[in-house]
Amino acid sequence: MAVEDRRKRRSRKVLREAFLSLVLERGYASITVEDITERADLGRATFYTHYTDKSALLDQIVTDLIEEMQRRLEPLFEVSGQAFTGKAVLALFQHAAEERDAYRVVLRGEGDGRALRRFVEDRSAAAAKAFAERAAAQGAELRVAAEVLARAWVGELLITMSWWLESEPAMSAEEIAAQLLDLSLRGRFWASGFDGEPPAATARKSGA
Incomplete structure (x- = not known):
């Protein structure tokens, strides 16, 4: 049974790698199951043992990304007294670096954009929940929905x-996470090189 499980894991890994490389080279719409199995050096029967079609393979890739990302982020999104630390952003970029080809396929909108929409919806729902819980834990009220x-x-x-x-x-995951943290904490006005408050904020305070 252990040998069989290893064989299955290896087949799925090889099919996944073949699929991603082909999509990045040719685009999702132009590749077939036969292309994938030929690149993977596996039979079509092996492919259909694991997936019904190439769409199912893409769906599984997105599922794997979401599940692994959530596993990494869950401890960082726990309700606490901390505000933004940048740790979640760093974890996301580190995961993306490890799964570069899979992220590129999803973020390009391959597969008629379905994978990207699913990814965005999942991350948006998780982020909305985290923002609301963090605000409640600190006795704050969200100013934006x-x-x-x-x-x-x-x-x-x-x-x-x-x-x-x-x-x-030429920017590491740590460097880009730090810049995005600054942007989140200090805002675009500060990031653009200006000091003080944005003119619009000053006008609102003065009633102008």
């Missing part, structure tokens, strides 16, 4: 991550 706050954060994060993975800039 949790859903809006979460989607703005997730959108900003994933667009930055996509650029980081595709262009391979």
